[in-house]
Amino acid sequence: xxxxxxxxxxxxxxxxxxxAIRHALGTLGFDGVEDVRQGKIIELDLAEPDxxxxxxxxxxxxxxxxxxxxxxxxxxxxx
Amino acid sequence: xKAAVLVFPGSNCDRGLAMAFQSAGFKVxxxxxxxxxxxxxxxxxxxxxxxxxxxxxxxxxxxARSPIVGALMAHVRKGxxxxxxxxxxxxxxxxxxxxxxxxxxxxxxxxxxxxELEVATASCDFTxxxxxxxxxxxxxxxxxxxxxxxxxxxxxxxxxxxIAFRYKSDINGSVDRIAGILSENRRxxxxxxxxxxxxxxxxxxxxxxxxxDACSAAAAAAxx
Numbered sequence: 001x002x003x004x005x006x007x008x009x010x011x012x013x014x015x016x017x018x019x020a021i022r023h024a025l026g027t028l029g030f031d032g033v034e035d036v037r038q039g040k041i042i043e044l045d046l047a048e049p050d051x052x053x054x055x056x057x058x059x060x061x062x063x064x065x066x067x068x069x070x071x072x073x074x075x076x077x078x079x
Numbered sequence: 080x081k082a083a084v085l086v087f088p089g090s091n092c093d094r095g096l097a098m099a100f101q102s103a104g105f106k107v108x109x110x111x112x113x114x115x116x117x118x119x120x121x122x123x124x125x126x127x128x129x130x131x132x133x134x135x136x137x138x139x140x141x142x143a144r145s146p147i148v149g150a151l152m153a154h155v156r157k158g159x160x161x162x163x164x165x166x167x168x169x170x171x172x173x174x175x176x177x178x179x180x181x182x183x184x185x186x187x188x189x190x191x192x193x194x195e196l197e198v199a200t201a202s203c204d205f206t207x208x209x210x211x212x213x214x215x216x217x218x219x220x221x222x223x224x225x226x227x228x229x230x231x232x233x234x235x236x237x238x239x240x241x242i243a244f245r246y247k248s249d250i251n252g253s254v255d256r257i258a259g260i261l262s263e264n265r266r267x268x269x270x271x272x273x274x275x276x277x278x279x280x281x282x283x284x285x286x287x288x289x290x291x292d293a294c295s296a297a298a299a300a301a302x303x
Contacts, residue, residue: 014185016187
């Protein structure tokens with residue numbers, strides 16, 4: 001089963017890279033971009049066939065390694 | 080007196096850190112990340128700067144889950160000393176031995192220059208030979224040096240006098256201009272600037288030597 005972990009900086013944490021992207025978009029003429037937040041997507045291909053168990057497992061992975069929960073939040077997306 | 084310097088794939092300040100320990104009188108052993116034990120009789124563990132595991136995922140994140148870190152945690156639990164510099168500070172935060180996180184500099188640039196730091200506390204074995212409030216110059220060389228922590232952590236660090244060094248001026252967006260912090264028992268120091276690159280006249284800066292000499296004095300007292 002393919003599961004995605006979507007990892008973002010928590011709301012309120014300044015995102016310097018998002019800000020640089022916003023600035024570059026403005027330079028390219030894309031006006032009106034008020035905010036950009038960037039993060040990462042980690043796609044996992046799991047042997048586990050049960051969606052609920054897969055979701056729980058990826059949540060554990062996020063807590064243990066994939067996200068730094070001091071500054072990042074995560075969401076687990078099932079197919 | 081013995082110091083162990085951990086070595087990860089991508090560490091590049093490990094030998095500099097070893098030299099700083101040696102100059103202060105330590106016998107130094109380099110310890111590979113796949114080892115699960117520290118050498119017997121280690122007084123202090125140094126976690127060096129660099130780009131461990133290519134900074135993949137997050138700076139320090141993969142290194143913090145390597146086998147030797149279990150031994151580092153046990154050493155710290157027993158009251159042993161540890162210092163993490165730059166990427167080593169990132170590793171210590173990822174292990175949870177120190178609170179907070181380091182993220183991309185506010186200016187999104189790699190900063191590589193000597194900076195002025197305020198010695199924010201002299202109440203620990205690392206900084207006891209500096210005067211509190213005095214200024215030292217160590218080089219910084221980082222892109223992910225922007226220290227962030229919750230209000231709760233910031234309040235605790237300030238209340239417990241656990242901020243070891245502050246940037247004299249804001250260079251990377253760190254909250255409260257924090258450059259280095261101590262653990263609750265004051266025996267673990269993590270900092271972004273490089274005292275080992277300011278520990279020999281040949282390097283043009285010597286303020287860092289005081290820190291390593293102080294570690295050596297603490298180790299000698301403990302061994303006695």
